[in-house]
Amino acid sequence: MPVFYENRGLVTPGDLLAEGDYISSSNTYRRGEKIYASRLGLVKYEEKEVQVVALNAFYLPSIGDLVIGKIVEVNINSWTVNINTSYLATLHTSEALNRSFRPQRDDLTRLFDVGDLIIAKVITYDRTRDPSLTVREPGLGKVVDGQIVKVTPTKIPRIIGRKGSMINMLKKETGCNITVGQNGLVLVHGGTSEDERIAIMAIHKIEQESHTSGLTDRVTEMIRKEKGMKNDAKSTEKIG
Amino acid sequence: MTQKVPRKLVDENGIRIDGRKLDELRPIKIEVGVLNNADGSAHIEQGKNKILAAVYGPREVHPRHLALPDRALLRCRYHMAPFSVEERKSPNPSRRETELSKVIREALEPAIFLEQFPRTSIDLFVEVLQADGGTRCAGITAASLALSDAGIPMRDLVVACASGKAEGHLILDLNDIEDKEGEADLPVAFMPNFNAVTLLQMDGMLTTEEFEQALNLAIEGCNQTHKIQKESLKTKYIAIKEETE
Numbered sequence: 369m370p371v372f373y374e375n376r377g378l379v380t381p382g383d384l385l386a387e388g389d390y391i392s393s394s395n396t397y398r399r400g401e402k403i404y405a406s407r408l409g410l411v412k413y414e415e416k417e418v419q420v421v422a423l424n425a426f427y428l429p430s431i432g433d434l435v436i437g438k439i440v441e442v443n444i445n446s447w448t449v450n451i452n453t454s455y456l457a458t459l460h461t462s463e464a465l466n467r468s469f470r471p472q473r474d475d476l477t478r479l480f481d482v483g484d485l486i487i488a489k490v491i492t493y494d495r496t497r498d499p500s501l502t503v504r505e506p507g508l509g510k511v512v513d514g515q516i517v518k519v520t521p522t523k524i525p526r527i528i529g530r531k532g533s534m535i536n537m538l539k540k541e542t543g544c545n546i547t548v549g550q551n552g553l554v555l556v557h558g559g560t561s562e563d564e565r566i567a568i569m570a571i572h573k574i575e576q577e578s579h580t581s582g583l584t585d586r587v588t589e590m591i592r593k594e595k596g597m598k599n600d601a602k603s604t605e606k607i608g
Numbered sequence: 609m610t611q612k613v614p615r616k617l618v619d620e621n622g623i624r625i626d627g628r629k630l631d632e633l634r635p636i637k638i639e640v641g642v643l644n645n646a647d648g649s650a651h652i653e654q655g656k657n658k659i660l661a662a663v664y665g666p667r668e669v670h671p672r673h674l675a676l677p678d679r680a681l682l683r684c685r686y687h688m689a690p691f692s693v694e695e696r697k698s699p700n701p702s703r704r705e706t707e708l709s710k711v712i713r714e715a716l717e718p719a720i721f722l723e724q725f726p727r728t729s730i731d732l733f734v735e736v737l738q739a740d741g742g743t744r745c746a747g748i749t750a751a752s753l754a755l756s757d758a759g760i761p762m763r764d765l766v767v768a769c770a771s772g773k774a775e776g777h778l779i780l781d782l783n784d785i786e787d788k789e790g791e792a793d794l795p796v797a798f799m800p801n802f803n804a805v806t807l808l809q810m811d812g813m814l815t816t817e818e819f820e821q822a823l824n825l826a827i828e829g830c831n832q833t834h835k836i837q838k839e840s841l842k843t844k845y846i847a848i849k850e851e852t853e
Contacts, residue, residue, distance in 0.1 A: 380838045380842065381761070397763065422759060454667055455727070520759075579845055579848070
């Protein structure tokens with residue numbers, strides 16, 4: 369069972385990754401006995417499995433994903449939501465209200481209007497039908513405060529980190545509340561706009577350098593440096 | 609009236625009009641991810657050719673009725689800018705451009721996993737900014753990079769190169785004069801890891817043996833271009849990696 373690249377080697381579509389008794393995992397495909405890459409990314413060989421961690425991809429819905437979307441249309445008994453994927457999602461009234469929907473009296477725009485951002489969960493999706501969403505769970509619903517950062521959806525696991533190490537570090541160091549949508553939208557909501565700025569800077573750094581090692585430490589260092597600079601500026605002001 | 613000076617396309621030493629050897633490619637420069645507003649893009653310079661390729665999608669199909677229930681719709685527009693040639697070209701799509709749009713689409717279709725994205729469309733724009741022969745080939749090379757840059761899963765990169773015949777010599781990667789004055793032109797698009805040809809056209813006259821030789825020459829050119837293509841795709845990420853390490 370030969371393999372043709374080092375672990376974490378950069379591969380392009382069509383590169384032959386392995387031959388023989390391997391399982392073809394994400395961003396790879398099998399043709400006969402051979403496994404090839406289908407996207408640009410870093411190859412990862414595990415015991416029986418070959419996968420490519422893509423450096424650039426778009427979001428495809430998957431049931432149970434937390435996503436951040438934008439209302440694009442208000443219909444008679446549903447909303448159409450753009451969740452940054454190839455398909456438009458629908459949010460049905462029964463998934464937004466706790467009681468039955470009364471078409472004569474209820475005004476849907478009072479709940480969510482066009483342009484509103486919502487945090488939602490994907491409840492159905494397959495090849496034949498567009499995704500549908502729900503907001504009937506704690507933590508879901510309209511976004512009222514904070515800033516949105518857009519990143520490549522494949523970098524989301526890197527922002528979260530192994531067992532949430534990266535995201536916990538970000539929250540602790542910046543003091544911001546961070547909601548990560550699987551579709552590549554991240555909501556940053558913090559005490560001051562300065563904290564938010566630093567958190568957004570850190571997220572962009574993670575996206576840029578996601579394929580390098582020792583990233584968590586470098587990001588921590590950057591945040592501390594940024595904060596230090598801010599404190600220094602304050603203290604010099606006082607002296608002045 | 610200007611009189612046309614007779615020129616030799618290939619001199620007695622086997623050197624071509626632009627100083628190349630018979631089986632030499634023009635210098636190629638490729639940059640990936642040049643446009644911010646497209647999902648994926650690439651810019652290629654091959655000799656005097658300058659071509660931009662941009663990809664959008666997979667996204668909702670407009671008009672709706674064109675959507676395919678079982679796979680994505682690949683749409684392609686090959687277009688030459690009015691200033692891309694010596695005499696201003698009308699910006700309206702010509703018969704030639706419509707045909708090239710079709711052959712470029714068909715050259716790329718087998719490389720893309722279209723069946724993974726039913727009811728969507730992938731829109732590809734190949735814009736020729738400056739033309740000097742072999743634009744369909746350079747266009748295909750750039751387009752497959754733009755597709756990969758957009759994160760669209762592909763079986764293989766598609767690479768294209770032309771060969772042909774001028775003054776009795778088989779030559780690789782024809783430029784505009786060689787294309788127009790020469791005897792034959794044979795553009796080939798190729799998937800290197802599959803060893804599969806996805807585009808094969810011929811204009812002019814070749815004997816059966818010449819055709820076979822020319823095809824092998826073109827495939828050799830494709831393989832050379834493929835190496836440059838792969839490197840250009842990796843460049844951006846290698847640069848970031850080196851910076852941090």
